[in-house]
Amino acid sequence: MDLFGVLHLDELSHGLANLSMFPYFDMAHYIVSVMALREQPGALEVSRVSPIACWFSSMLFCFGGAVLSGIMLAEPAIAPLSNSTSVLLASIIWYLVFYCPMDLVYCCAALLPLRLVLSGMKEVTRTWKVLGGVTQAHSKYKDSLLVMIAIGWARGAGGGLISNFEQLVRGVWKPETNELLKMSYPTKITLIGAVLFALQQTHYLPLQKHHLMLIYTIFTVVNKSRMMLTGSSTSPFAGIESAIYKTLFTGCSPYAALTDDLKKACIDNSTTDTATSTSTTKESSENGAAGNHTPVSHDKGQSASLKAKEESENAETSCKKTD
Amino acid sequence: MDLFGVLHLDELSHGLANLSMFPYFDMAHYIVSVMALREQPGALEVSRVSPIACWFSSMLFCFGGAVLSGIMLAEPAIAPLSNSTSVLLASIIWYLVFYCPMDLVYCCAALLPLRLVLSGMKEVTRTWKVLGGVTQAHSKYKDSLLVMIAIGWARGAGGGLISNFEQLVRGVWKPETNELLKMSYPTKITLIGAVLFALQQTHYLPLQKHHLMLIYTIFTVVNKSRMMLTGSSTSPFAGIESAIYKTLFTGCSPYAALTDDLKKACIDNSTTDTATSTSTTKESSENGAAGNHTPVSHDKGQSASLKAKEESENAETSCKKTD
Amino acid sequence: MDLFGVLHLDELSHGLANLSMFPYFDMAHYIVSVMALREQPGALEVSRVSPIACWFSSMLFCFGGAVLSGIMLAEPAIAPLSNSTSVLLASIIWYLVFYCPMDLVYCCAALLPLRLVLSGMKEVTRTWKVLGGVTQAHSKYKDSLLVMIAIGWARGAGGGLISNFEQLVRGVWKPETNELLKMSYPTKITLIGAVLFALQQTHYLPLQKHHLMLIYTIFTVVNKSRMMLTGSSTSPFAGIESAIYKTLFTGCSPYAALTDDLKKACIDNSTTDTATSTSTTKESSENGAAGNHTPVSHDKGQSASLKAKEESENAETSCKKTD
Numbered sequence: 001m002d003l004f005g006v007l008h009l010d011e012l013s014h015g016l017a018n019l020s021m022f023p024y025f026d027m028a029h030y031i032v033s034v035m036a037l038r039e040q041p042g043a044l045e046v047s048r049v050s051p052i053a054c055w056f057s058s059m060l061f062c063f064g065g066a067v068l069s070g071i072m073l074a075e076p077a078i079a080p081l082s083n084s085t086s087v088l089l090a091s092i093i094w095y096l097v098f099y100c101p102m103d104l105v106y107c108c109a110a111l112l113p114l115r116l117v118l119s120g121m122k123e124v125t126r127t128w129k130v131l132g133g134v135t136q137a138h139s140k141y142k143d144s145l146l147v148m149i150a151i152g153w154a155r156g157a158g159g160g161l162i163s164n165f166e167q168l169v170r171g172v173w174k175p176e177t178n179e180l181l182k183m184s185y186p187t188k189i190t191l192i193g194a195v196l197f198a199l200q201q202t203h204y205l206p207l208q209k210h211h212l213m214l215i216y217t218i219f220t221v222v223n224k225s226r227m228m229l230t231g232s233s234t235s236p237f238a239g240i241e242s243a244i245y246k247t248l249f250t251g252c253s254p255y256a257a258l259t260d261d262l263k264k265a266c267i268d269n270s271t272t273d274t275a276t277s278t279s280t281t282k283e284s285s286e287n288g289a290a291g292n293h294t295p296v297s298h299d300k301g302q303s304a305s306l307k308a309k310e311e312s313e314n315a316e317t318s319c320k321k322t323d
Numbered sequence: 324m325d326l327f328g329v330l331h332l333d334e335l336s337h338g339l340a341n342l343s344m345f346p347y348f349d350m351a352h353y354i355v356s357v358m359a360l361r362e363q364p365g366a367l368e369v370s371r372v373s374p375i376a377c378w379f380s381s382m383l384f385c386f387g388g389a390v391l392s393g394i395m396l397a398e399p400a401i402a403p404l405s406n407s408t409s410v411l412l413a414s415i416i417w418y419l420v421f422y423c424p425m426d427l428v429y430c431c432a433a434l435l436p437l438r439l440v441l442s443g444m445k446e447v448t449r450t451w452k453v454l455g456g457v458t459q460a461h462s463k464y465k466d467s468l469l470v471m472i473a474i475g476w477a478r479g480a481g482g483g484l485i486s487n488f489e490q491l492v493r494g495v496w497k498p499e500t501n502e503l504l505k506m507s508y509p510t511k512i513t514l515i516g517a518v519l520f521a522l523q524q525t526h527y528l529p530l531q532k533h534h535l536m537l538i539y540t541i542f543t544v545v546n547k548s549r550m551m552l553t554g555s556s557t558s559p560f561a562g563i564e565s566a567i568y569k570t571l572f573t574g575c576s577p578y579a580a581l582t583d584d585l586k587k588a589c590i591d592n593s594t595t596d597t598a599t600s601t602s603t604t605k606e607s608s609e610n611g612a613a614g615n616h617t618p619v620s621h622d623k624g625q626s627a628s629l630k631a632k633e634e635s636e637n638a639e640t641s642c643k644k645t646d
Numbered sequence: 647m648d649l650f651g652v653l654h655l656d657e658l659s660h661g662l663a664n665l666s667m668f669p670y671f672d673m674a675h676y677i678v679s680v681m682a683l684r685e686q687p688g689a690l691e692v693s694r695v696s697p698i699a700c701w702f703s704s705m706l707f708c709f710g711g712a713v714l715s716g717i718m719l720a721e722p723a724i725a726p727l728s729n730s731t732s733v734l735l736a737s738i739i740w741y742l743v744f745y746c747p748m749d750l751v752y753c754c755a756a757l758l759p760l761r762l763v764l765s766g767m768k769e770v771t772r773t774w775k776v777l778g779g780v781t782q783a784h785s786k787y788k789d790s791l792l793v794m795i796a797i798g799w800a801r802g803a804g805g806g807l808i809s810n811f812e813q814l815v816r817g818v819w820k821p822e823t824n825e826l827l828k829m830s831y832p833t834k835i836t837l838i839g840a841v842l843f844a845l846q847q848t849h850y851l852p853l854q855k856h857h858l859m860l861i862y863t864i865f866t867v868v869n870k871s872r873m874m875l876t877g878s879s880t881s882p883f884a885g886i887e888s889a890i891y892k893t894l895f896t897g898c899s900p901y902a903a904l905t906d907d908l909k910k911a912c913i914d915n916s917t918t919d920t921a922t923s924t925s926t927t928k929e930s931s932e933n934g935a936a937g938n939h940t941p942v943s944h945d946k947g948q949s950a951s952l953k954a955k956e957e958s959e960n961a962e963t964s965c966k967k968t969d
Contacts, residue, residue, distance in 0.1 A: 046827070051895050053826040070720070072401040074393070078718040078783075078797065082790040099895050137401075144405040151401065164491065168810065173821030175496030180376040181369070249374050249422055395724040397716070460724075467728040474724065487814065498819030503699040504692070572697050572745050 013214035021128050026086065028121030030093045031109055033061040033159065038097055038106065046170045047098045053169055058094040059087070060166040065158025069133055069151050073140065116228055123220040127213055130156040130190060134197040145198050152194030157187045185227070185235050189220055192237075336537035344451050349409065351444030353416045354432055356384040356482065361420055361429065369493045370421045376492055381417040382410070383489040388481025392456055392474050396463065439551055446543040450536055453479040453513060457520040468521050475517030480510045508550070508558050512543055515560075659860035667774050672732065674767030676739045677755055679707040679805065684743055684752065692816045693744045699815055704740040705733070706812040711804025715779055715797050719786065762874055769866040772832075773859055776802040776839040784847050791844050798840030803833045831873070831881050835866055838883075 019025075037043050037058055047054040060067065063080040070077045081087055096105040109115060133155030137148040154161060160179045167174060179187045193216055199205035200212050207215075223236055235241070342348075360366055360381055370377040383390065386403035393400045404410055419428040432438060456478030460471040477484060483502045490497060502510045516539055522528035523535050530538075546559055558564070665671075683689055683704055693700040706713065709726035716723045727733055742751040755761060779801030783794040800807060806825045813820060825833045839862055845851035846858050853861075869882055881887070 048895070050827045050829075051891075052829070053824075056826055071394075072399065074397050074399040074720050076718065076720045076786070078793050081792045081796060082787045084790060084792065087792060095894075140399075141405045144407060146404045146407065146410060147401050150404055168821055169824065169826055171822045171824065171827050173496075173819075175491055176494045178376075178492065178494065180379055180492055181373045181494050183373075183375070245374075248418075249371070395722065397720050397722045463722075464728045467730060469727045469730065469733060470724050473727060496819075498814055499817045501699075501815065501817065503702055503815055504696045504817050506696075506698070568697075571741075572694070 009211075009214065013208075013210040016214050016217060017210035019124075021125055022086075023089065025121050025125050025128075027089060027093065028118045029125045030062050030090045031097065032115075032118050032122040034058050034090075034094050034097045035106065035109060037061045040167075040170075042172060043170065044098075051099075053171075054098060055091065055094055057166055057169045059090060060162065060169065061159045062090045063158075064160075064162050064166065065129055065133070065155040068158035068162050069136070069154040072151060072154055073136070112228075116225060119224055119228060120221045123224045124217055126156050126186075126190060126193065126220055127217045130193045131197050131209075131213065134194060134201055138201050143202070145202055148198035148201060149191075149194045152197055153191050156193060157190035160184060160187045185233070188235060188237065189223070193220070332534075332537065336531075336533040339537050339540060340533035342447075344448055345409075346412065348444050348448050348451075350412060350416065351441045352448045353385050353413045354420070355438075355441050355445040357381050357413075357417050357420045358429065358432060358438075360384045363490075363493075365495060366493065367421075374422075376494075377421060378414065378417055380489055380492045382413065383485065383492065384482045385413045386410075386481075387483075387485050387489065388452055388456070388478040391481035391485050392459070392477040395474060395477055396459070435551075439548060442547055442551060443544045446547045447540055449479050449509075449513060449516065449543060450540045453516040454520050454532075454536065457517060457524055461524050466525070468525055471521035471524060472514075472517045475520055476514050479513035479516060483507060483510045508556070511558060511560065512546070516543075655857075655860065659854075659856040662860050662863060663856035665770075667771055668732075669735065671767050671771050671774075673735060673739065674764045675771045676708050676736045677743065678761075678764050678768040680704050680736075680740050680743045681752065681755060681761075683707045686813075686816075688818060689816065690744075697745075699817075700744060701737065701740055703812055703815045705736065706808065706815065707805045708736045709733075709804075710806075710808050710812065711775055711779070711801040714804035714808050715782070715800040718797060718800055719782070758874075762871060765870055765874060766867045769870045770863055772802050772836060772839065772866055773863045776836060777843050777855075777859065780840060780843040780847055789848070791848055794844035794847060795837075795840045798843055799833075799837050802836035802839060806830060806833045831879070834881060834883065835869070839866075 037054075038047075043054070043057070046057070059080075063086075066080040067077050069075075070079055097109070098106075100106065109118060130152045133152040134148045136155075137144075137151035141147040157179070159166065164173075164175070164178055183191075196205065196212060196216060200207055200209060205212070227233065360377075361370075366377070366380070369380070382403075386409075389403040390400050392398075393402055420432070421429075423429065432441060453475045456475035457471045459478075460467075460474035464470040480502070482489070487496075487498070487501055506514075519528060519535060519539060523530055523532060528535070550556065683700075684693075689700070689703070692703070705726075709732075712726040713723050715721075716725055743755070744752075746752065755764060776798045779798035780794045782801075783790075783797035787793040803825070805812070810819075810821070810824055829837075842851060842858060842862060846853055846855060851858070873879065
């Protein structure tokens with residue numbers, strides 16, 4: 001790549017590739033992750049009622065990617081616990097964020113400038129995690145692009161992908177939402193990273209690894225900072241996504257209307273299944289049981305917690321009042 | 324087996340045993356599986372809202388058995404993804420069934436004659452999958468009949484056994500029903516197949532493998548075709564099941580009435596737990612929260628989706644209207 | 647340890663350490679476990695509706711620890727099934743407890759003196775299971791205290807820790823409660839045991855293994871017997887727990903009130919999310935959907951089943967009426 005040579009970026013990318021994540025970047029990842037947990041609805045209450053459930057939840061936020069990719073590759077799910085130093089570090093941060101006297105640590109870290117830096121550093125760890133997953137999958141399944149993408153994705157966005165089960169630890173169960181049904185920005189950007197690194201690994205992408213690492217890291221950090229500063233949550237891929245969606249997944253067939261009819265019939269059927277009680281109970285059953293049948297109509301409440309998680313990184317928090 | 328020699332079935336069974344499942348039988352399996360997913364309530368909506376959740380769900384329908392048996396044997400759950408050709412084939416079929424312009428593929432495949440042939444071919448793959456599971460378990464656990472049965476069953480009926488978690492991908496959660504609580508016909512026939520092949524493998528069943536394959540395949544194909552043509556969903560084992568159940572699991576003790584009383588007491592207790600709100604909310608809580616306590620009383624709605632899955636293979640679909 | 651020498655306890659502890667769990671202690675474990683399942687609300691109904699779900703649930707009660715630790719260490723989850731003798735023994739006990747004519751077995755075993763002996767013997771198996779887990783983890787992860795504790799805990803209290811998924815087999819789903827959110831006594835005592843044995847294994851605890859086995863076994867058996875005889879369910883660690891909790895997890899900061907405000911804000915927000923329907927549906931949605939948001943407010947109903955499980959071992963059951 002001449003462009004890299006011309007811009008003297010070659011050294012920079014080599015320097016970045018040799019950067020050690022431990023301890024500073026890892027710490028930033030733990031702090032941002034534990035703060036994201038703390039900002040989940042109900043998490044503070046759980047931290048008072050059961051510190052052990054709260055700790056376990058925090059560990060899933062911090063090491064969820066390693067646990068998920070471990071399960072997918074039939075490697076011990078307990079392995080992340082064996083790295084005592086990382087676990088100790090994450091546990092100390094968990095303790096300070098949740099139980100520090102006067103809530104000092106959380107309130108400091110929640111200040112916009114510091115949070116901006118921490119979130120940027122967390123984004124850097126994403127590159128390393130995705131690359132680690134892709135490399136690990138490559139060593140086991142030489143030619144399988146799909147496995148590399150899946151493991152890279154799982155490693156980088158594990159906390160989000162297992163959020164249903166992480167929530168279960170805290171006694172929360174929201175089956176109507178998950179990261180596959182409605183992807184958040186971090187999950188999307190990780191998926192794109194996994195695809196790029198897997199293509200690089202199999203030499204379909206004519207780029208050197210450290211150059212790709214530099215480009216991807218800069219993109220994620222800049223984009224994250226932009227989103228936090230402007231408070232916007234619009235994905236930079238919204239246009240491309242929409243174009244792909246319209247091309248591939250809707251079609252402009254004369255039967256589109258028919259498909260809609262079919263859909264309606266489906267919904268009607270499923271509604272009839274549950275609409276066995278009297279009229280006063282209709283609305284309530286739509287909040288309760290009917291959720292099983294028509295996941296999409298609950299779109300509004302659906303990703304509340306995921307949004308909270310995301311927004312928590314985009315805006316200064318209510319903790320400001322305490323300054 | 325002289326009978327096989329006399330009827331010239333020996334060659335036929337050898338020919339069947341040497342049949343390759345790839346690509347035609349595998350394709351039939353994918354088509355029927357993805358169509359079964361499409362006929363689940365709410366699946367069409369999910370396919371519009373989140374193609375990726377829909378694709379993942381389809382893969383679980385197609386490769387659920389391999390994933391489940393992989394987890395049970397501590398082999399990578401991701402392994403099915405490493406077979407690129409199969410995944411590509413299944414993905415193309417998923418795309419055509421859900422998003423084909425004018426819905427051509429689904430409507431054609433849903434025509435009774437074609438569906439009959441496809442379902443018959445899918446039943447043939449069942450034999451291979453069950454046998455594959457039993458053989459794999461035999462290579463790891465020499466003498467354990469139970470492990471062989473479990474892995475053969477999981478491999479052959481995995482999609483059904485993990486249906487709770489497959490539904491979760493689509494935002495649907497029906498804890499009150501699962502394939503163990505109320506087995507569908509495919510799950511039952513697979514269990515019987517797993518028992519037979521495990522007995523053959525351990526030489527308790529004095530039959531040669533290819534003969535058993537022929538008998539089991541013919542039985543499943545004929546029975547499936549009969550069920551689709553007559554539209555009946557009565558299991559051919561209903562009589563035997565009922566006899567076994569009455570002999571083993573009820574008893575004719577004078578204390579049966581007492582057991583009923585105990586049962587009633589249990590139900591009363593659990594009902595009381597939730598009946599804390601006012602009368603207007605009673606019906607609704609029975610639709611919602613109470614489901615947690617009294618799984619059996621919801622029997623009617625319980626297996627709606629599983630039935631739909633089954634019936635979808637037994638009847639011509641509403642797509643007819645579009646011809 | 648001179649004390650052991652003086653009291654002639656050395657021989658006793660050696661004798662205990664060489665005790666074989668099979669078959670008598672294992673049998674006691676199976677009987678007490680299956681009886682605990684039978685006393686779960688709704689379990690008797692499930693046993694009539696689907697013996698196979700009931701059997702699978704019983705196996706999870708009996709071998710849950712081995713399954714869970716297997717999954718955590720990426721060893722086959724199916725492995726416990728490969729021990730035919732144990733599975734056969736547990737299955738026979740399952741059959742007798744649930745389907746014995748005249749309910750003889752259950753009613754006899756539920757008599758206080760017999761139940762006392764059986765529960766004591768079950769407690770003895772706990773020592774062996776925890777030690778087995780710690781040793782197994784030690785052989786894989788030499789220096790990781792945390793992994794040893796986790797595997798020892800999982801092996802000893804697996805049935806409780808996976809109770810959410812065990813309940814799912816029976817069609818019951820109670821996401822608002824789990825053993826991490828609200829630990830029962832057996833889970834706590836097992837955790838303490840796992841910590842002690844892990845410390846002994848890594849030589850931080852200056853005790854010989856067989857001495858620790860003797861001390862821990864005597865403590866669990868005596869404590870269990872005391873709880874069953876007095877019908878009290880107060881944990882012997884209540885005081886210590888409370889002290890640790892007050893020291894570490896509350897703090898006496900002037901911001902405690904503020905934290906409460908934050909908490910309230912959280913709850914209010916989450917309530918508002920669901921309070922979109924009319925007033926008549928409010929109460930019902932609090933029973934149904936709102937459970938997802940405020941796990942803690944449902945504390946009363948929360949651990950009903952876990953309590954039932956525990957109490958079932960502390961009190962003589964209603965079966966008395968049948969004598």
